Amino acid sequence: MKALAVATMNLAALLLCGCSDQQSALDPAGDQAARLLTLFQLMLWICGIAYLLLLLFLGWSFLRCRRTQEADDKAQSERRLESLLGVWIGLILVGLTLLILGSFLSDRSLGETADGQVLHIRVTGHQWWWRIEYRQPSGQWIETANEMHLPAGRSAVVELRSADVIHSFWVPNLAGKTDMIPGRSNSIVITPRTPGTYRGQCAEFCGVQHANMAFLVKVEAPATFGRWLAAQARPAGRASPSEARGYALVMGGSCSACHHIGGTPSAGRVGPDLTHFASRSTIAAGTVPLTHASLRGWILQPQGVKPGNAMPASDFSPQDAQAVARYLETLK
Numbered sequence: 001m002k003a004l005a006v007a008t009m010n011l012a013a014l015l016l017c018g019c020s021d022q023q024s025a026l027d028p029a030g031d032q033a034a035r036l037l038t039l040f041q042l043m044l045w046i047c048g049i050a051y052l053l054l055l056l057f058l059g060w061s062f063l064r065c066r067r068t069q070e071a072d073d074k075a076q077s078e079r080r081l082e083s084l085l086g087v088w089i090g091l092i093l094v095g096l097t098l099l100i101l102g103s104f105l106s107d108r109s110l111g112e113t114a115d116g117q118v119l120h121i122r123v124t125g126h127q128w129w130w131r132i133e134y135r136q137p138s139g140q141w142i143e144t145a146n147e148m149h150l151p152a153g154r155s156a157v158v159e160l161r162s163a164d165v166i167h168s169f170w171v172p173n174l175a176g177k178t179d180m181i182p183g184r185s186n187s188i189v190i191t192p193r194t195p196g197t198y199r200g201q202c203a204e205f206c207g208v209q210h211a212n213m214a215f216l217v218k219v220e221a222p223a224t225f226g227r228w229l230a231a232q233a234r235p236a237g238r239a240s241p242s243e244a245r246g247y248a249l250v251m252g253g254s255c256s257a258c259h260h261i262g263g264t265p266s267a268g269r270v271g272p273d274l275t276h277f278a279s280r281s282t283i284a285a286g287t288v289p290l291t292h293a294s295l296r297g298w299i300l301q302p303q304g305v306k307p308g309n310a311m312p313a314s315d316f317s318p319q320d321a322q323a324v325a326r327y328l329e330t331l332k
């Protein structure tokens with residue numbers, strides 16, 4: 001009995017958490033998620049009412065068959081049953097027509113963009129992180145990873161690709177999920193309205209670290225977003241003398257073969273771009289918060305918190321890892 005009570009309480013807590021959160025389709029913060037929620041509510045109401053009617057009808061028929069009936073009475077009730085069946089078929093047709101119309105109109109409206117200049121973004125899924133690129137009006141691309149910023153009130157057309165296997169891009173508070181398929185490009189429109197931080201998650205099983213393939217979307221006022229984008233476009237600042245050791249280790253070691261740091265000789269394209277690494281709030285695609293301890297731990301033992309990822313174990317001593325972390329922390 002106690003176990004049942006605990007389970008019920010857990011379920012209630014889970015349901016309540018799902019209603020308002022930074023990762024919830026029931027708490028829309030943008031046009032596309034709001035339209036999908038309306039469609040969900042329409043489906044819920046129509047299917048809920050149909051289910052309730054069906055149960056009532058079933059209950060009524062159980063009660064009815066218990067009563068013994070005269071032959072005259074039987075003929076009359078059969079006629080009544082026939083007309084009731086006609087009403088039931090009519091209700092089904094109306095319900096299905098509403099569902100088809102609702103889903104057609106929602107689907108059409110998902111591709112609409114808000115008035116004003118559209119932002120072009122390209123997101124590429126990798127096992128298990130996200131490469132995010134913003135197209136500048138000049139045609140140049142600014143690259144970052146695992147943390148997306150969007151201006152509130154402006155539409156972004158997000159082109160979705162994959163570098164390896166099928167992933168699925170999903171930020172429940174902002175839009176529906178769309179697959180990222182190797183060899184082809186899909187696209188979705190996101191028009192965020194409410195500033196805040198939302199969590200995105202890969203929604204297609206893509207390997208052992210599928211669950212640790214998350215990202216954050218920060219929806220900001222347009223001016224804040226403009227400043228962020230301008231900062232991301234700049235190369236990394238020069239390392240000060242106190243970070244010289246860390247800088248030398250990154251440039252001379254295996255880090256630079258895989259990671260790009262703008263304005264330095266580090267020009268790899270295998271792993272996430274680190275030019276403004278310290279401006280993000282997590283490491284390893286949302287796996288752990290970015291702190292000095294988690295960063296040092298990651299550098300020393302990249303297979304520790306996210307086994308199976310592409311970053312090989314380094315031969316850094318704890319002091320070297322500390323110096324590398326110190327340097328990376330300056331990449332704001």
Ligand code: CUA
Nearest residue numbers: 167202204206
């Ligand atoms: Cu990528 Cu699941």
